[in-house]
Amino acid sequence: MNDATSTAEAALVARLAERLGAAHVVSALTDIEPHLIESRGLYRGRALAVVRPRDVHEVSFVLAQCSEAGLPVVPQGGNTGLVGGGVPHGGVVISLARLNAIRGLDPVNATITVEAGVTLKTIQDAADEADRLFPLSLASEGTCQIGGNLATNAGGTGVLRYGNARDLVLGLEVVLADGRIWNGLKGLRKDNTGYDLKHLFVGSEGTLGIITAAVLKLYPKPKATVTAFLGCEGPQAALQVFERLREGAGDQLTAFEYIPRFGLELVLKHADGVTRPLQGEHAAYALVELSSPRADADLASVIETVLGAAIEEGLVEDATIGASEAQNAALWKLREMLSEVQGREGGSIKHDVSVPVSRVADFIVEASTACEAAMDGIRVCAFGHFGDGNIHFNLTQPVGMEKAAFLAEWERFNRIVHDIVHAYDGSIAAEHGVGLIKRDELKLYKDPVAIEMMLAVKAALDPRDTLNPGKVVALSPEAPAALPGR
Amino acid sequence: MNDATSTAEAALVARLAERLGAAHVVSALTDIEPHLIESRGLYRGRALAVVRPRDVHEVSFVLAQCSEAGLPVVPQGGNTGLVGGGVPHGGVVISLARLNAIRGLDPVNATITVEAGVTLKTIQDAADEADRLFPLSLASEGTCQIGGNLATNAGGTGVLRYGNARDLVLGLEVVLADGRIWNGLKGLRKDNTGYDLKHLFVGSEGTLGIITAAVLKLYPKPKATVTAFLGCEGPQAALQVFERLREGAGDQLTAFEYIPRFGLELVLKHADGVTRPLQGEHAAYALVELSSPRADADLASVIETVLGAAIEEGLVEDATIGASEAQNAALWKLREMLSEVQGREGGSIKHDVSVPVSRVADFIVEASTACEAAMDGIRVCAFGHFGDGNIHFNLTQPVGMEKAAFLAEWERFNRIVHDIVHAYDGSIAAEHGVGLIKRDELKLYKDPVAIEMMLAVKAALDPRDTLNPGKVVALSPEAPAALPGR
Numbered sequence: 023m024n025d026a027t028s029t030a031e032a033a034l035v036a037r038l039a040e041r042l043g044a045a046h047v048v049s050a051l052t053d054i055e056p057h058l059i060e061s062r063g064l065y066r067g068r069a070l071a072v073v074r075p076r077d078v079h080e081v082s083f084v085l086a087q088c089s090e091a092g093l094p095v096v097p098q099g100g101n102t103g104l105v106g107g108g109v110p111h112g113g114v115v116i117s118l119a120r121l122n123a124i125r126g127l128d129p130v131n132a133t134i135t136v137e138a139g140v141t142l143k144t145i146q147d148a149a150d151e152a153d154r155l156f157p158l159s160l161a162s163e164g165t166c167q168i169g170g171n172l173a174t175n176a177g178g179t180g181v182l183r184y185g186n187a188r189d190l191v192l193g194l195e196v197v198l199a200d201g202r203i204w205n206g207l208k209g210l211r212k213d214n215t216g217y218d219l220k221h222l223f224v225g226s227e228g229t230l231g232i233i234t235a236a237v238l239k240l241y242p243k244p245k246a247t248v249t250a251f252l253g254c255e256g257p258q259a260a261l262q263v264f265e266r267l268r269e270g271a272g273d274q275l276t277a278f279e280y281i282p283r284f285g286l287e288l289v290l291k292h293a294d295g296v297t298r299p300l301q302g303e304h305a306a307y308a309l310v311e312l313s314s315p316r317a318d319a320d321l322a323s324v325i326e327t328v329l330g331a332a333i334e335e336g337l338v339e340d341a342t343i344g345a346s347e348a349q350n351a352a353l354w355k356l357r358e359m360l361s362e363v364q365g366r367e368g369g370s371i372k373h374d375v376s377v378p379v380s381r382v383a384d385f386i387v388e389a390s391t392a393c394e395a396a397m398d399g400i401r402v403c404a405f406g407h408f409g410d411g412n413i414h415f416n417l418t419q420p421v422g423m424e425k426a427a428f429l430a431e432w433e434r435f436n437r438i439v440h441d442i443v444h445a446y447d448g449s450i451a452a453e454h455g456v457g458l459i460k461r462d463e464l465k466l467y468k469d470p471v472a473i474e475m476m477l478a479v480k481a482a483l484d485p486r487d488t489l490n491p492g493k494v495v496a497l498s499p500e501a502p503a504a505l506p507g508r
Numbered sequence: 509m510n511d512a513t514s515t516a517e518a519a520l521v522a523r524l525a526e527r528l529g530a531a532h533v534v535s536a537l538t539d540i541e542p543h544l545i546e547s548r549g550l551y552r553g554r555a556l557a558v559v560r561p562r563d564v565h566e567v568s569f570v571l572a573q574c575s576e577a578g579l580p581v582v583p584q585g586g587n588t589g590l591v592g593g594g595v596p597h598g599g600v601v602i603s604l605a606r607l608n609a610i611r612g613l614d615p616v617n618a619t620i621t622v623e624a625g626v627t628l629k630t631i632q633d634a635a636d637e638a639d640r641l642f643p644l645s646l647a648s649e650g651t652c653q654i655g656g657n658l659a660t661n662a663g664g665t666g667v668l669r670y671g672n673a674r675d676l677v678l679g680l681e682v683v684l685a686d687g688r689i690w691n692g693l694k695g696l697r698k699d700n701t702g703y704d705l706k707h708l709f710v711g712s713e714g715t716l717g718i719i720t721a722a723v724l725k726l727y728p729k730p731k732a733t734v735t736a737f738l739g740c741e742g743p744q745a746a747l748q749v750f751e752r753l754r755e756g757a758g759d760q761l762t763a764f765e766y767i768p769r770f771g772l773e774l775v776l777k778h779a780d781g782v783t784r785p786l787q788g789e790h791a792a793y794a795l796v797e798l799s800s801p802r803a804d805a806d807l808a809s810v811i812e813t814v815l816g817a818a819i820e821e822g823l824v825e826d827a828t829i830g831a832s833e834a835q836n837a838a839l840w841k842l843r844e845m846l847s848e849v850q851g852r853e854g855g856s857i858k859h860d861v862s863v864p865v866s867r868v869a870d871f872i873v874e875a876s877t878a879c880e881a882a883m884d885g886i887r888v889c890a891f892g893h894f895g896d897g898n899i900h901f902n903l904t905q906p907v908g909m910e911k912a913a914f915l916a917e918w919e920r921f922n923r924i925v926h927d928i929v930h931a932y933d934g935s936i937a938a939e940h941g942v943g944l945i946k947r948d949e950l951k952l953y954k955d956p957v958a959i960e961m962m963l964a965v966k967a968a969l970d971p972r973d974t975l976n977p978g979k980v981v982a983l984s985p986e987a988p989a990a991l992p993g994r
Binding site for chain 2: 189210213221273315377412448471479
């Protein structure tokens with residue numbers, strides 16, 4: 023514990039240690055270090071202690087104590103967030119890692135009841151064993167925890183067919199700022215007994231309450247899958263192909279991921295064990311997946327019909343269909359490596375944005391042109407969940423530029439890209455959330471009445487502002503300063 | 509305007525008439541009569557005036573004026589609700605009927621933007637013309653309005669595949685109690701810019717704000733449909749058949765509606781132009797629909813495979829598959845007539861409940877047994893959205909009993925049925941909402957912290973309690989008394 027710790031704070035930490043056990047209330051810098059840093063290492067926080075309650079009652083105790091003392095509490099799951107939402111500024115970090123039980127799985131109701139600290143991968147595996155699918159799928163699925171996925175309303179590659187994290191939740195157990203426990207763990211498909219409180223907590227980034235358990239929806243497990251990789255002359259053609267696939271495949275279209283030529287070339291340059299999927303180069307690529315719970319669904323003929331017609335009309339220049347699990351995995355790897363390889367090419371300025379699907383191609387073209395005009399040699403890597411209108415609009419530094427000099431331009435490019443997003447009726451925080459990074463920028467683009475309502479709800483549920491203060495909205499003047507917009 | 513109207517209230521009504529035009533602020537009893545009664549005629553309210561704003565700005569003006577004056581405002585769409593949520597107790601009724609424009613339809617984004625007063629049927633038709641589907645489907649679709657559908661989070665027969673009304677909303681425009689306008693009319697599939705406010709208003713029954721417009725999701729239009737009607741030995745067998753169909757048909761299973769023998773016999777007895785769908789009688793029937801956006805989807809073979817196996821194993825006793833549109837419509841009519849024919853058989857005590865799907869068969873058996881034990885000759889008509897776990901657990905009076913004497917037992921049967929629902933982790937208000945009818949009963953079954961949060965949210969957004977006061981929750985001691993639980 024550092025020198026600045028007051029007697030009152032020390033007494034509080036002692037009370038927590040008494041209830042949770044000394045082993046689960048740690049203050050030594052070496053122990054708490056991993057909880058102070060943000061996953062990309064961009065920011066570093068500080069905390070009195072990291073506490074690891076074992077159940078909802080201990081979570082309740084910690085929150086009641088901290089609320090009483092007016093001390094901030096920052097919840098953390100796998101600490102894989104990308105917007106500084108888990109960075110503490112004093113107070114206590116509460117790790118949900120020990121709440122890691124799967125409480126039950128009901129295959130007929132198609133639900134699984136899990137505690138907040140269960141990793142996403144563990145839930146996927148449990149569903150799979152029961153011949154079901156839990157469709158949330160993210161790059162960090164091996165380490166991220168479901169509590170964090172829900173608190174941030176995580177997106178990922180399954181959204182096109184199955185929705186965001188919030189769409190997969192039927193019930194929640196939540197501890198409020200003052201320690202009250204809400205038992206809303208219902209597994210119902212229809213329930214109109216009043217306001218839908220679960221949707222308040224999902225996506226609130228730990229600022230309204232701490233999710234300790236959830237009832238999640240499961241789906242029939244896909245028994246047939248086909249994966250294709252196609253090249254076309256640009257985003258407009260890709261959008262038309264997307265439409266054709268949606269018409270032709272309906273619900274069987276379970277992924278449509280967009281990769282620009284520059285992105286694919288980066289993967290081929292920097293990643294190991296990847297091969298060029300199509301002969302020649304194309305301005306735009308798409309990774310397409312169709313799947314069905316019916317083993318006898320003839321997905322190959324569906325995709326061949328659609329792509330055949332699209333090739334005939336010149337919308338698709340070339341395409342390949344995976345002929346085996348291994349080939350499918352190799353095609354997916356090209357998409358999955360995209361985030362990582364950008365770092366190997368130098369500095370990268372990133373934007374997680376969305377627009378209406380009908381405007382996603384126009385958006386990519388307009389925003390790319392604007393960024394290229396703003397800096398000679400900048401390289402646009404706009405990729406991602408095209409079928410959701412969600413683009414990771416990333417900018418790679420010009421060859422030979424100083425990385426730091428490039429990153430110093432972050433705010434300028436935020437304004438260029440986000441102004442265009444706004445003009446397209448889009449969102450400047452599509453799937454990663456607001457956290458501390460986009461909090462103040464939100465005021466530039468969000469309807470002011472929406473922000474007033476957010477503050478009113480925050481004040482109603484956390485009047486002392488002890489739950490992850492300063493994240494998403496700044497209730498008190500003493501809230502931590504927003505982080506630079508990256 | 510009645511004699512008790514105060515000078516201040518008269519002045520307010522005059523101000524509203526000045527802004528909206530005298531033709532759209534009516535007070536004569538003959539004019540306002542249709543707005544005072546509940547759709548089943550069970551309750552009768554009173555109001556100073558009915559006002560009919562033409563746009564969101566006029567709605568804002570009305571709400572600001574009423575908030576200032578502390579006068580209640582009750583919003584009404586088609587006034588087809590079943591829980592007394594639209595019954596006024598003084599103050600002003602605000603009809604959304606003149607906000608009836610379809611503002612736009614984007615086929616590629618698969619969205620339609622509509623004002624609150626557009627009828628559900630008009631939206632379905634507009635989607636259909638654009639070769640899309642708006643899947644919300646209710647008995648009252650010709651007269652109910654989308655604002656009311658969203659305010660009550662309507663359910664219906666499309667929920668199994670497409671979700672409740674809330675799942676079909678991407679964005680909202682809402683006027684708050686004090687007249688502030690929230691423009692949240694985004695058509696985005698991913699948007700994590702803060703708390704999800706739209707889900708607060710959907711299902712809040714007009715107590716937190718008045719929805720004036722919405723961006724709704726559209727789906728590919730089904731191009732192939734197969735409808736079947738099957739008989740089996742009881743709800744347990746029906747549940748197993750449901751599971752088989754979900755496994756075999758996946759997303760193509762778009763309806764699974766349950767009808768008990770007594771229900772079918774009532775339809776055959778009282779409805780015109782219906783014929784017995786299967787030879788012989790069966791304890792339980794199900795109406796099943798499979799559909800697909802692919803015209804070449806071989807749905808008949810899917811359902812024949814599943815039902816063939818189920819007949820072989822004795823799970824299904826008999827089944828018929830519609831061979832034409834006309835035959836499909838005839839099978840659906842058997843289900844659609846169910847509500848109406850109960851009224852022709854005498855008094856009916858109704859419960860709109862849900863339980864986990866895995867427990868729906870057990871629930872029907874246990875609740876039926878309990879009701880039959882509680883009154884000699886009572887006839888259980890438990891039917892409905894079996895695949896959602898949502899049962900309309902209705903009770904028809906014994907033959908020869910006085911209707912009024914039977915209905916006097918409503919509260920006693922509420923307790924019997926709802927106690928069992930609660931024991932099954934279910935909901936006592938599955939799709940019709942809370943309104944004034946279930947408000948006080950909610951306290952018996954809902955988590956107390958949930959009710960505290962609902963009150964906190966209500967107080968935060970409508971501190972003067974002028975928006976549909978006393979519905980869902982009672983914020984002020986002066987709130988209207990709850991209506992008898994029916």
